[in-house]
Amino acid sequence: LVNSTDDTDIIYCSRKNGILEKYFYYNLYTLNIASEFELKGFPALSEKPQEIDYEVSEGIVQKPPSDLPNTQYRTSSICNPEIFYLDVPVICNFYMEASGTIKVQLKKNKITRDCLPFLYDTVLSVALMYQNKFSLRASAVVGVHGVNVFCGGYGIGKSTIATILYHNGFPFIEDNRCIFSWNEKHECYTATNLYPNVHLWQDIGRSTDKTKLVPSWTPRENIFKRQYSLLQKNIAHKNYKVHKIYLLQAQGDLEITEVPIKGLVKTKMIKDYIYHSQFVDILNKSDALFDFLARLASQAEVSVLKKYTKIPIDEFVKHVAHEINTP
């Protein structure tokens, strides 16, 4: 099976007498996935993994009843330790079972490709949590002391910062979602590049020289976000120890200011950048998350980095580059 190359079509595996013959296999941020349709933007595995964490398919999704016990009902989602339901307005509905299935039903006039960004974002985050894994809303590159992580909310410039640093020779790890591995031998969290891609908005981030990047695909038609491929030689190929976590904040300040965080507050502050942490408690993952955060916070330096309003982003990144490159 070969991934499709154009921007519009999603390949489905062949069916014979209604029975699915083959799956596409992927490893998405440490989860082994078997999908009946292509998960564009990620490289398909050439062989079936020994164990599959989730099977993804298209089908009819029914909204769970409104009186399930121990269940969190939010505006668009229903969540408990066994099931997760998500209504993506105008696009699709997802139904995931913690035991390992994800089903998607498209809404009127939508194509499979339309649902992928939401599968990769919210559904994948919850799928990871079901497996006691947590991801940070962050980009990351390798500096002289190890991995530097840049946490921030939507639109703060995580991908832009990582891309400029990549252009400046810092080995690239991730532009949007950081997953760390626990190294038993050295008792520390490490990170490596999982996908040699970066996602950038077309109308912003002018400082990121897109001419040096190779466009691969556009996640949704008419959405001006594009995935670019990165050069193998400029990405981090081995596991590096996590060194420092920068919590990016947009402030009215006229200067770049860094405020080091000490003690238990570090744990609390990093938690704000966990992908979709609003589901942690209802999934009974609070202890697992605390364990992850406490170990991460005891290992890494943490700083709040207040981000310019008047200072251009390349100047801000120059400041960051100096910081992470200083022995």
Next chain:
Amino acid sequence: MRSIHHDPVLKIPKFVWLSSFPKSGNTWFRSFLSALMYGEVDINQLNSDGHFSSIPTYSLMHDIDCRMLTSDEMFVQIPHSLRAYCEKVKTLQFFKVHDAYRHNIEGKPIFPKDVTHKVFYLVRNPLDVAASYANHLSTTIDNAIIQMNNPKGSLVPMADAGHHHTTQLYQLMYDWSGHVKSWLDQKELDVHVIRYEDMKKDSLQTFSKAMESLGCQFTQEQIKAAIDLTAFEKLKQQEEEKGFRERAKVDGTFFRKGKVGGWKEELTIAQIQNIKEVHGEVMERLGY
């Protein structure tokens, strides 16, 4: 922090839309509300700081990255989102909006009547808006006038069918007259018009009338104290000291002169004629 949230009207879980064409006193009015409700003003933390076009708000509400929805998709969803929002809150929600009043591709109003308590429509003489808008956009006055005369004018541009700004939705405003007429001529929502010039000339009476129209019982002393806290020079000083996150461009300032009639010194005869020619009818309607 002093709070006077005990007024029963403020406990209605609906929206008050603070609508205006840019540079018409919206931030000043929101600062006033913040001062009135909480007794203090930080221009970067305005307590009446809800923004109709805030993508992160919708993302948080729906547990998804709403930047991956097109403008058309967002505006189909928004009326439902606003209703869902009102189910969660317990008080009046003062939301800033620069969009024109309009309908989505399904023909439904994007500002639903059933969750709207009131519209404050803030308006300013377009001759004064021109120079201020030029400063806001970091462009020439001529270019700002072109924007103000553009029937398809928008604050955040839309490319093809998709919004592609990371934090704000595409905001269709029409031209200056179109914006005014969209809000003042619609028949669904209750609109109270506030002229910038009246806010300057007779602040106490103008702000008092606005609060009365809302149905709130504030004393003249409370309103006067809030007006004093939000004097133009005080807001401008805050921006000089701490910056202002709502400023559009990295250079320049948001709070410029705040003057009424500044156009007489700043606009050429041709620019004045141009604005009057395009917007004269609506200007006259508003007493300009």
